[in-house]
Amino acid sequence: MSDIETTTVCEEGYACTSQVGDFDLQIDATDETGPNPNTALVATYASCYIPAFRVGGGQRGEDDLGRLQIDASAELDEDDDLESIVFDLHVEADLDDETAEEIVARGEDICHVHSALREELRAEINVHSGAF
CATH class of the missing domain: 3.30.300.20 (K homology (KH) domain)
Incomplete structure (x- = not known):
């Protein structure tokens, strides 16, 4: 088992949501829905x-x-x-x-x-x- 595990999903476009433990982290390469x-x-x-x-x-x-x-x-x-x-x-x-x-x-x-x-x-x- 790894020390850190995350799951990152991108349904379309350039925005991704990462599941980090109990938290969702939104990262967007275009700065529209979150920081790049x-x-x-x-x-x-x-x-x-x-x-x-x-x-x-x-x-x-x-x-x-x-x-x-x-x-x-x-x-x-x-x-x-x-x-x-x-x-x-x-x-x-x-x-x-x-x-x-x-x-x-x-x-x-x-x-x-x-x-x-x-x-x-x-x-x-x-x-x-x-x-x-």
Whole structure:
């Protein structure tokens, strides 16, 4: 048995619905009924990185990071393939640069999506502490 199993169906056109456990996930290559696959990947990456950053903070003794928000941006190449990703990570806690860099590195080691991406597509992460 696999660790992860999903079922994805496309009745017509370019919209697909994936059954992921008890959840339906709508992805649409044309952005009409859901996000396109590239956008969904960037959002999934950010959704994986935020808890990884929080765990990394706890490992560094920063247990109260407060609100975390990633404003993600990505560039596409001429074939509409993802070329680069940037995360502007806003952290409510006021972190010094050295602590922020250490937590970023720990978060990268913990985030499963970060590990799954080819190295040149991994997000550039800019931390803005004391943000809220």
